[in-house]
Every structure is written in structure tokens, then in C-alpha cells.
Amino acid sequence: MSLIAPKGLLRSIVLDQASKSPVTGVDLMKAVGKASDGVWSPSPGSIYFLLSELERQGLITRLSSSNGNHYIVTKKGIDDLTRIKQESLKMLDRQLLFANIFAMLGSESNISEVIEWARKLLHLEASVRQNLIADIRSLITAKGLTN
Numbered sequence: 420m421s422l423i424a425p426k427g428l429l430r431s432i433v434l435d436q437a438s439k440s441p442v443t444g445v446d447l448m449k450a451v452g453k454a455s456d457g458v459w460s461p462s463p464g465s466i467y468f469l470l471s472e473l474e475r476q477g478l479i480t481r482l483s484s485s486n487g488n489h490y491i492v493t494k495k496g497i498d499d500l501t502r503i504k505q506e507s508l509k510m511l512d513r514q515l516l517f518a519n520i521f522a523m524l525g526s527e528s529n530i531s532e533v534i535e536w537a538r539k540l541l542h543l544e545a546s547v548r549q550n551l552i553a554d555i556r557s558l559i560t561a562k563g564l565t566n
Contacts, residue, residue, distance in 0.1 A: 425510070427503075429461055433469055434492055434500040437479050441489035444470060512541050 429451070436442045436450050444466045452460050470490055473479045478496035482489045492500065515538045522531040540548050 424459055424461075429465065429469060430473070431500070431503045431507075433466075433473060433490075434478060434496050434503070437490050437492040438497060438500055441482055441491045443487055443489055508541055512538055515541070 432451055432454070433442075433447055436447055442450075444463060447466050447470075448461065448463065470479065470481075473496070474481055474490070476495075477493055478499055479490045479492055482491065515534050519531050519534040519538070522534055540551060543551070
């Protein structure tokens with residue numbers, strides 16, 4: 420099964436990863452694969468073209484060394500990433516709405532209910548959301564439902 424990612428998602432991932440530590444194109448391909456459980460793997464051409472574009476736009480900078488090129492985010496890139504993160508909850512809410520519709524179409528009312536709860540979590544204050552997630556994680560662990 421191949422996955423078509425929403426427009427701008429790869430750009431967001433690159434900025435996010437480059438804000439945490441210097442990254443290579445290979446690092447980025449691995450990060451995307453891991454985040455998508457191996458379903459999405461952008462081509463090297465997509466990654467390196469995007470790195471070139473982000474560098475041209477002043478959102479990342481390239482560090483060349485004997486270990487190859489590494490990229491880090493710039494102040495301008497941090498500002499863009501901050502804007503993206505603020506919009507991401509709205510986008511996630513919209514995606515969960517569509518996931519809920521698919522669950523209902525598939526006659527999966529219990530999944531639909533879980534999705535609705537996830538949407539409600541998005542609208543809580545971050546600290547309240549974190550506490551609830553910790554409680555859910557503890558319950559799942561206690562029931563032996565972890566992978």
C-alpha cells in the first residue's frame with residue numbers, strides 16, 4: 420500500500436527534524452519511514468530537491484564535512500516551523516473528522532467513538548491533554564495491551 424502525503428508534510432518533517440539536530444538526507448528518509456511504519460518512503464530525489472529548495476529559501480543551512488552534508492534549521496526556518504505547528508492541530512482535527520467518516524462507512528462504531536474522543540482531546544489545554552494521555556498509557560500498560 421502506498422501513501423500519498425498531504426502537500427507540505429515532507430517540508431514540515433524536514434524543518435522539524437533539522438530543528439532538533441543536524442540531519443542528512445538519509446536521516447530524513449529513515450525518519451519518514453519510521454514515522455509512517457514504513458508505508459511512506461519519499462524518494463531520494465524528493466528529499467534532496469526539497470533540501471535544496473529549503474536552503475535556497477533560507478529555511479535551512481548546509482554544513483559540509485568529511486561525513487557529507489548535514490542540514491540545520493535557521494531562525495527563519497524556526498519561525499516557519501512554529502507557524503506550521505500552530506496549524507497542525509487544526510489539520511489533525513480535520514483528518515480525524517475524515518477518519519471518523521471512514522470508520523462509520525466501514526460500520527466500525529467503536530473505532531468511530533475512539534476517533535471522536537481523540538478529536539475532543541485536541542481541544543483541551545496541553546497540560547490537561549498530557550495528563551489524560553498519561554492516564555490512558557498507564558491503563559493500557561496495566562492491561563498488557565502494549566506492543
